[in-house]
Structures are given as C-alpha cells and as structure tokens.
Amino acid sequence: MTETDPAPAPSAVLWDMDGTIVDTEPYWMTAQGELVASYGGTWTHEAAMTLVGSGLDRTARILQEFGVQMEGGAIIELLSSRVMEQVSERAPWRPGAVEMLRELHDAGVPQALVTMSIGRMAHHIAGLLPFEPFAAVVSADDVTEMKPHPEPYLRAADALGVDITRCVAIEDSVTGVASAVASGAAVVGVQHLLPLDDSGAHVIWATLDGRRAAELGAMLVRA
Known part of the structure; x- marks a missing residue:
C-alpha cells in the first residue's frame, strides 16, 4: 500500500x-443514587466515577457496601430497568x-x-x-x-x-x-x-x- x-x-x-x-453514565449514576438513598445511605459522585466502565457485578458489590440490602442479581436488574426507562424517554x-x-x-x-x-x-x-x-x-x-x-x-x-x-x-x-x-x-x-x-x-x-x-x-x- x-x-x-x-x-x-x-x-x-x-x-x-x-x-x-x-x-448513559449520568442515568446509571442517578439510578445508583436513588437505590442507595432508598436504604438510607448517601451515594457520592466519587464513588460513581469509580464504576465507570466496570461490570455490573462489581457495581452491585459496591452498592451493597453502601448499604443496599439486595442480592446482586436483583440490584443489576433494578438498575438496568431504571436506566432503560430513562433512555426510552431520551436517548443521549x-x-x-x-x-x-x-x-x-x-x-x-x-x-x-x-x-x-x-x-x-x-x-x-x-x-x-x-x-x-x-x-x-x-x-x-x-x-x-x-x-x-x-x-x-x-x-x-x-x-x-x-x-x-x-x-x-x-x-x-x-x-x-x-x-x-x-x-x-x-x-x-x-x-x-x-x-x-x-x-x-x-x-x-x-x-x-x-x-x-x-x-x-x-x-x-x-x-
């Protein structure tokens, strides 16, 4: 050539x-914050940024550390559904x-x-x-x-x-x-x-x- x-x-x-x-990253962060807050915890931007590019299994483990009392698979399904709802409203x-x-x-x-x-x-x-x-x-x-x-x-x-x-x-x-x-x-x-x-x-x-x-x-x- x-x-x-x-x-x-x-x-x-x-x-x-x-x-x-x-x-979708802002949508994931919103869903993560809502879920942590529902268990009385506080989610941080710094914590969310550490999950950018990570697999959802790691995301679930970190959210459990922040007080989310759900099985990992259930966390993944819930977060995914919430993000899909947001994307359906507006795909950025x-x-x-x-x-x-x-x-x-x-x-x-x-x-x-x-x-x-x-x-x-x-x-x-x-x-x-x-x-x-x-x-x-x-x-x-x-x-x-x-x-x-x-x-x-x-x-x-x-x-x-x-x-x-x-x-x-x-x-x-x-x-x-x-x-x-x-x-x-x-x-x-x-x-x-x-x-x-x-x-x-x-x-x-x-x-x-x-x-x-x-x-x-x-x-x-x-x-």
Missing part, C-alpha cells in the same frame, strides 16, 4: 455501548456515533455491540437506533469474564467470523480499552468521562463527531 492508496476497511468494527454510543447519543454507525453500515462493514450491560438492555438500546447496524451483540449475559478481560471482544469477533487482529474496537473507558487491546484489536479511545492518556489505546480521539469511517482502516496499520 502506497501513501496515496486508501487504507483497507477493517474486517469489523466492535463498539462499546455505555459512554461510547449513548451517554454520543456526538458522531450514530453517523459513524450509519456510514459503516452503508459501506457493508460488519459491526458488533460489545457491552457489559445485561442483554435485554443492550438489545433495547440497539433497537432505539433508526436502523440495524449490529450483526452481533455480546453482553454481560454472554461471557464468563467481564472487561478488562479480552473474552468479550474475542467472542464478538468469533460471532462475526472475523480475525480479531483485523478489527477496530471503539471504547471510552480504561477498562474497556484494556479488554480490547488484550484481545488483539486495534483500539480507538474516545475521550469522555475519564482520561485515556495511559490506557493503551492505539489512538485517542476527543470525539467521533466529524470522523469518517475510512479513518478506521488506518488504525490497522498503526496497531
């Missing part, structure tokens, strides 16, 4: 969901995400959703998009190991029938970036709530707004 040749398209693009496609798409999804979809590039939210929430949010970009959805229900373990991304590549090293992953959290890098994918970190400077992402973008799908192919050369 010469400098003037276009970079080949990735075999697939693998997307994180919360904070990358849709800005991240800048440029829907446009990038559409461009890749129209170009015939396979895409997968790779999220540590539960399956029904992943499918619910995917269903709010005005088209169907995802050929596969990997959720917390589908894996044994959560991010930062590489299993979620490896499962997504396997579901699409593609080589993970020919895939580009798009993530917004340190935990998610670690998972994607460990899987062998080329990784775009999209800055959001937490700094990604030392995350290991192969490139960091401030936003997806104004970015083009063709730029993702160049990531395979950099990684």
